[in-house]
Amino acid sequence: MTPAGSVVASASPSHGQWRLLAPAVVCWAAAAVVVHIPGAAICFEVVLGIGGVGIAAILAARRRARGATGQSKWGWTGGAGLLCVAALLAVIGRVAVVEHGRDSVSEALSRFGGGARVAATVVVGGYPAPAASARGDDAERSWVRGGLVRLVPAPGSGSHDVDLESGCGGGVHAPLPAAVPPSLPPSVSVPVPVPVPASASASAILWLDGAPPAGWYPGATVCAAGTLTRGPPESLAAFELSVSSTVGPHAAGNVPAALGEAAAALRLGLRAAAAGVRGAELVPGLAVGDTSLVSDSLDRLMLESNLTHLTAVSGSNCALVIAAAVAAARAMGLGRRGRVLIAGGALIAFVVIVGPDASVQRAAIMAGVLLAGNFGGKQGRSLPALGLAILVLLLADPWQAIQPGFALSVVATAGILLAATPVNAWLRRRARMPQVLALPLAVAVVAQVSCAPLLLLLQPGFSLGGVLANLLAAPAAPAGTAAGLAALILLALPGGIGVLALRGATWPARWIEAAGEVGAALPGGRLFWPEGWGGAASLTAVYCLAWLARIFVRRSQRGLAAPGSVAAVHYRQPWPCSRARAVRHRRGWIGPVRTALVPALAAWITAGAAVGIAGGVTVVVPLVLRLGVPADWAIVACDVGQGDAVLLRDPGVKSEVMLVDTGDDPDALEACLDVFGVERISLLVLTHDHWDHVGALDAVSGRVDSALLPPDSGDDLGRSRIGDRIVEAGIPAVEATAGMAGAGVRADTGISRSETAGMRWEVLAPPVRASYRDVNATSLVLRVDVGALTVLMLGDTGANEQEPLLRSHPGLTADVVKVAHHGSRNQAPGMYDLLGARAALISVGSGNRYGHPNSELVDTLAATGAEVLRTDEHGSLAIVDRRGEMTYWAAGGAARPGRSRDRAWRPQPPERPGPVNPLTWPGRAPGTRAALRAWRKTC
Known part of the structure; x- marks a missing residue:
């Protein structure tokens, strides 16, 4: 982000500052459209070329017709249009060049x-x-x-x-041939x-x-x-x-490579030293953006409290480096140009160490423009620098126009430049806050508000606790960054002074961690708001209505200002009033009152609409959804993305709840538990040790009474060590195998439960073995009786596990079946025909990269007469048994905070299988949270 210290110095942007930022925004929008339409860049280039020639011809004709006086009226508009056309030609031309190169590489690959x-x-x-x-x-x-x-x-x-x-x-370095000899076959x-x-x-x-x-x-x-x-x-x-x-x-062997090796050595030295110092996990991230030492729990805390941007290098880090370099140059007695050169060199070295990330490039280009202007003796302007940074980055890679990190970084910077100064002034004038508190709060609030519509495309809702956490962490962030950079340099020198600097950097790092804990623990710190483009559009509409209300209020105040009063002087226009307004003033008080009444009424209407939309979304919608949740639910499939989390209970004994798996999204799991009124989990069943089934364990460990664990597969690859995590959480647990059974939620864990409870369960698989084929082969298969319903939980078993299960339990039936492995293709033939289930639950993430659920399997389930219920289409699902008749209730995304969907059940086409690309907007797939961490760090 833009450094907070520069906000105070920035005045309200003058009219001329938009002449570069406006074309940059237009190019951004155009590039975002063109990259989605392969081959359209050439057509855009032709149209733009014709448009540019037309604008130039019109300007030339009007200048000849009116002489020099015509230029004053049309010169600025025409010049701005030509500048936009030129910038668009350059950016769209770059898209065409890149597309041609991609096709050339594909042809070579073919x-x-x-x-x-x-x-x-x-x-x-x-x-x-x-x-x-x-x-x-x-x-x-x-x-x-x-x-x-x-x-x-x-x-x-x-x-x-x-x-x-x-x-x-x-x-x-071997020479390359010009092309592949055409005589060689593809093989x-x-x-x-x-x-x-x-x-x-x-x-x-x-x-x-x-x-x-x-x-x-x-x-x-x-x-x-x-x-x-x-x-x-x-x-x-x-x-x-x-x-x-x-x-x-x-x-x-060249200079850039040598600089790269030196920078990598400095980073590795800081990381290695921080690994051996307690509490120093955040220091490499604060200094150079290296978060490899941050634990999962700390990373989740930073994400929930909106502090991840502190471990992403951006404008604040660049400003700190420049300030330190300028201070050192001033201490050496150098003049203005010498200080600028020293600052520029320090900035280049810092960018080399950090790496060419998009946020760093944007901040460095802005800082470079401002330094270049200062070198020539001209005052730097932040908005033109931001516009130039956007244009340069788009010319370097137009595909950044659709990257969330780029968008969040630019929007947050623009918001701070435009609004932080008036917000800071309002806090000091109206709230009587000192500058040391008003400025960080203004920056935190403006950045959060600016990024909120875009963040809704990544996750639902927005955090109020994040604003508090950022305010508390504001004093520690620059101190931690400065101490981390000092340790980075001093660790390369002999002696122990670098370790001392590193230990000093742990104090602000711990401060930031404590601030995150306070923000995450704030009651009601996260507000409900729909995610996706609909949520972003509705929040943007609220912003626009609030802005219109402010304009109407100012016009109302201007209308009430009597001629000659202080208010009238304040709102005086630079040109004479029209004759009608002069006549209205001569009529006495009627004219000003009428002039003020209409804007005041419009202000009340627009402000009421903004408040009504915001209040309706954040208060009324969650309340209505909560009131609509059936109180007598027996089975709930929580929408946790590409993972499993199923709640089971006997409606007659609502205090005893079984949770089968947790998924890997703590926010979604906690929201589901909250919507369905689950405060305690009597028995937690973890079917097997894969992250999409146990990743959110820490989010519920504090409310679990006992647990069932799967046997160890002996496969160390990818194990999350849930046994160790359960022991650390202090949860009584046993390892379950085939044959174990219980009444209510009682297992042999020392937890006493009533034998008269209506829920009974039995572990059907896996059998006791010395070793298992893989982790999925250890999946616990449970048959659970909840009231009058029988539920079969198949975990992530495949055909190799399901066929022995059917042989060992002939005549196995169920009213409800949780389909194995998110509806994958690997299922035992004819199994679901034998089960005869009335409902088939498929817990699956929308648009996942695996193609789950398999379309043939869905058709097979439908052919058996089962109602196919999918979390990717319906959101969280609740099954209610009322006098032997099952009914289904779809939360429509209510259990995922802020998500709002209609209840139309529309299948989603699967994406192309392959790894998750961390550089595109996320779908609901494993690793979404990891990708989200990278994106959120740039804002």
């Missing part, structure tokens, strides 16, 4: 055959970052952006069949290097198994073998490479 494995030479474009698992567990994955230099067909399918050193030409077994066009079209995302590689840095060259696929047209990266093996990195 020569290897569809789905072929390749050995690729890649120039790393940033520091690797952790990513969500693509297999539904919590195994470490990582990703990094890069630029493809050339491709080589890989002769084998195994990860060790490719000699990457020879595949990359025995190094990375060529001899590696033939294919050059890649040197443009942004060759960008790719590399998906890696394991933690982010420590030796990779921007500018390094690596050789990677894997499967290369073309991304969708709107993706920021043109290609995705699922890497199986790598060699490198190789340094080119």
Whole structure:
């Protein structure tokens, strides 16, 4: 964000400051449209060219007809139009060039055959970052952006069949042939290097198994073998490479590569030192944006309290670096230009260390423009600098126009530049706040309000506790950043002074963590608001109505101002009043009152509409939804995205509730429990150890009485160690296997429950074994009787587990079945026909990348006569049994805070299978929260 200190110095923007920002916004909107329409850039270019020629011809004709006087009337408008056309021609032309390059790379890739494995030479474009698992567990994955230099067909399918050193030409500097010999077939077994066009079209995302590689840095060259696929047209990266093996990195031996190695060494040194100091997890993030040490619990706390932007390097970090450099240069006695040069050098070094992230690029370009203006002796202007930053970033990569991080960063910066100063002045004048409190509060409120409509596209609702947390963390954030940067430099020097600086940086880091805890614990700190484009549009409408009300209030005050009074002088226009207004003033008090009454009435109407919409959405809608929840529900499938969380209870014993799995979205799970009135969980059943089933365990551990755990699969890959987490939470638990049964919610855990309870359960699988095929094979299968209904919970079992289950339990039936593995294709043939269920629950995320649920399985379930109920279409689902007749109630998204959907049940087409792209707007898929963390950090 823009540094808070610059807000006070910024005055209200003058008319001329919009001349660069307005064309930048127009280019942003145009690029966002064109990148979604492949091939349309050329047509746009032709239309823009004709429009530009027409505007220039009109201006020239009017100038000849009216002489120099005509220029004063039409010059500014025509000049602004020509500037917009020129900027649009440049940005849209860049889109056309990139699209042509992407097609060229796809053509080169097609020569290897569809789905072929390749050995690729890649120039790393940033520091690797952790990513969500693509297999539904919590195994470490990582990703990094890069630029493809050339491709080589890989002769084998195994990860060790490719000699990457020879595949990359025995190094990375071997000469490349001009093209592939046309005589070779696509299945060529001899590696033939294919050059890649040197443009942004060759960008790719590399998906890696394991933690982010420590030796990779921007500018390094690596050789990677894997499967290369073309991304969708709107993706920021043109290609995705699922890497199986790598060699490198190789340094080119030039100055940029040497700077990259030095920067990577500084980052690694700070990370290694912080790993050994208690409470220093946030320090690398505050200093250079490295959040690899942040634990899941701390990361969730930062996300819930809207503090993740503090660990993302942006304008405030750049301002701090510039201020420190200017102070040092002033201490050395340097003049203005010397201070500017020192500050510019420090800014460049800082950007090299941090990496070329979009938010850093935007902040650095803005700071560079302001420094360049100061070097020439001219006062810098923030809005033109922001406009120039937008144009430069769009010219570098037009696909940033549709990236949420770019949008959040620009909108937050613009909001602070335009509104933080008047809000700060109002707080000091009306609330009598001191500057030290008014300024941080103004910045936090303005940034939150500015980003709120865009954030609704990422998640529902908006946080009031985040404003409080940001206000409390405001004094500690710059101190932590400064101390972290000092430790970054001093750790490279001999002696222990760097460790001392690092220990000093832990104090502001702990302060920020404490501020996050206060904000997250604030009662009612998160307001209900619908997510998606509808929610964003409704919130924007409230903003517009409030803005109109303010305009009408000012006009009303202007109308009541008597001639010659202080108010009249304040609202005096720079041109004479019209004759009608002069006559109205001569009539005495009737004219001013009439002039004030109409705007006052309009102000009351618009303000009432804004308050009515906001109050209706945040208060009335949740109240109506809560009142509509059936009190006698027996089964609830919570909408937690691509995961499972099912509530079971006997309606006659409402105090005893069983929760089967937790999903991986704590917010969605807690919202579901709140909507359905669940305060305590008597028995928590964790079917198996995959993140989409146990990821939100910490969110409910404080309200659980006892737990059933699955057996250990012996597969260490991706295990979240739920046994350890249960022990840390102090929850009595036992390991369940086939044959274990209970009445009510009682298991052999020392928790006493009534034997007369109406809910009975039995564990049907897995059988006791020494080892299991994989984690899914350990899924607990439960048969639960809730009142008069029998529910079969199949976990994530597949055909290999379901067939023995049917053999060991002939005649197995159920009234309701929780479909296995989110409706995947891997199901035992004929199983659901034998069960004869009246309802089939499918807990699945909307638009997930796995293609769940399988369309053939849905048809099979419907053919058995079962009512297919899906959380991706209906939101959270409740099943009620009333005198033997089952009824279904759909929350329509009420259990996911702020989401609002109609009750029309429309199937959603599945997305193309593949890894989650962290650079596009999210759907409801595993890893959405991990991607959201990256996006939220830029605001």
